[in-house]
Amino acid sequence: MREMIQMVVVLVVLGSVSGGLLAAVRNGTQDKIENQQLKFVKGPAIASIMEGASNDPITDRFKITVGDEEKSVFVGKFDGKPNAIALETYGKGYGGDVGLMVGIDMDTDKLLGVGVTTHSETPGMGAKAKSDPSFVSQFRGLAVQDAYKVGADGGQINAMSGATITSRAVCSATTDAVKIFKEKKSEIEAKMQEFK
Amino acid sequence: MAKTLAQEFVKGLWEEVPPFRLVLGLCPTLAVTKTVENGLGMGVATTFVLVCANMLVSMLRKVIPGKVRIACFIIIIAAFVTLVELLMQAYTYPLFLKLGIFIPLIVVNCIVLGRAEAFASKNNVIRSVADGLGIGIGFTLALGSLGAVREIFGAGTITFWETPIQLMPASYQPFAFMVQAPGAFVCLGLMLAVMNLIGSK
Numbered sequence: 001m002r003e004m005i006q007m008v009v010v011l012v013v014l015g016s017v018s019g020g021l022l023a024a025v026r027n028g029t030q031d032k033i034e035n036q037q038l039k040f041v042k043g044p045a046i047a048s049i050m051e052g053a054s055n056d057p058i059t060d061r062f063k064i065t066v067g068d069e070e071k072s073v074f075v076g077k078f079d080g081k082p083n084a085i086a087l088e089t090y091g092k093g094y095g096g097d098v099g100l101m102v103g104i105d106m107d108t109d110k111l112l113g114v115g116v117t118t119h120s121e122t123p124g125m126g127a128k129a130k131s132d133p134s135f136v137s138q139f140r141g142l143a144v145q146d147a148y149k150v151g152a153d154g155g156q157i158n159a160m161s162g163a164t165i166t167s168r169a170v171c172s173a174t175t176d177a178v179k180i181f182k183e184k185k186s187e188i189e190a191k192m193q194e195f196k
Numbered sequence: 197m198a199k200t201l202a203q204e205f206v207k208g209l210w211e212e213v214p215p216f217r218l219v220l221g222l223c224p225t226l227a228v229t230k231t232v233e234n235g236l237g238m239g240v241a242t243t244f245v246l247v248c249a250n251m252l253v254s255m256l257r258k259v260i261p262g263k264v265r266i267a268c269f270i271i272i273i274a275a276f277v278t279l280v281e282l283l284m285q286a287y288t289y290p291l292f293l294k295l296g297i298f299i300p301l302i303v304v305n306c307i308v309l310g311r312a313e314a315f316a317s318k319n320n321v322i323r324s325v326a327d328g329l330g331i332g333i334g335f336t337l338a339l340g341s342l343g344a345v346r347e348i349f350g351a352g353t354i355t356f357w358e359t360p361i362q363l364m365p366a367s368y369q370p371f372a373f374m375v376q377a378p379g380a381f382v383c384l385g386l387m388l389a390v391m392n393l394i395g396s397k
Contacts, residue, residue: 003263006261011264011267011268014272015271018274022278022282025282026282029282029285032287033286037285040289
């Protein structure tokens with residue numbers, strides 16, 4: 001009986017001490033990890049969209065609440081004033097969610113460009129959405145509109161051959177981003193004043 | 197015949213070097229040694245876990261009841277592995293991306309549990325730390341050398357801190373087989389053979 005109690009006590013104490021320690025470390029490193037992820041995973045997509053911006057869009061960011069989740073909005077400065085934003089949305093791809101960074105020019109209401117951040121699409125097929133810029137470059141300069149569709153669905157985007165599902169995912173993620181932008185436009189504009 | 201502290205440390209470097217002599221911990225050895233940098237990074241992470249786990253297991257060896265010792269060891273090891281994972285994400289993110297799933301898999305690396313069970317639970321703290329450090333450094337060197345051979349022949353370069361150094365002449369055609377999974381087995385086999393040859397003399 002004594003041995004039983006000792007076993008339980010030792011396991012409980014060990015478990016809770018290590019759990020507490022890890023929770024503390026996680027709290028301490030959370031901000032740093034978020035910065036690193038932004039820099040290495042989202043950074044390249046943001047940099048390609050905001051090419052020529054005079055600031056660092058990764059550090060100049062704020063959060064907006066969409067539904068019940070928080071989204072980071074990255075601010076780009078062109079010609080000395082903050083007039084471009086980028087935000088990340090997700091579309092349902094062939095191998096799971098496709099993360100997409102969507103850049104919007106606030107002055108002209110046009111897409112600055114889109115870039116894939118995370119995905120698990122088939123290499124050589126859907127994965128081209130990230131590695132081959134010719135597909136995503138179709139979005140550059142398009143006006144902000146209600147929906148973006150591939151040609152097969154009656155839209156203006158040429159789907160990548162052999163990767164219609166991935167192409168649709170990119171389109172629907174862009175549609176979502178534009179929808180958020182339209183809904184939250186006044187809030188975004190107000191928050192962007194801080195970056196002047 | 198008790199070994200001295202120095203002997204406990206040194207045995208991990210040659211006599212009992214895990215992947216080559218004990219043929220333990222082969223999963224990370226084969227999977228992450230595509231480049232020297234990956235191999236060394238994996239080795240350092242494993243060494244940290246080994247030393248910390250050995251130390252804690254040895255400190256608690258009189259408290260841990262025999263019947264649940266394996267469960268206790270795994271809790272300790274898993275805690276340190278998660279700690280390493282968080283720290284790597286915070287400070288060396290590119291390396292973390294490359295090693296990926298193999299960092300959490302250190303938990304099931306039989307070297308770590310093996311040293312806790314076979315050594316740390318029977319010896320005092322200082323000897324356990326020396327043992328962990330020796331085995332860990334041996335493991336790191338083994339992974340580093342395997343990574344070096346595979347990278348030099350497979351890509352013609354040696355990479356440190358993200359900067360590749362070209363070792364082979366420009367006309368060298370990379371022997372891509374070496375950086376693929378079968379190349380890892382062949383390479384490991386050849387290194388085992390060389391070590392046995394040296395050891396048998």
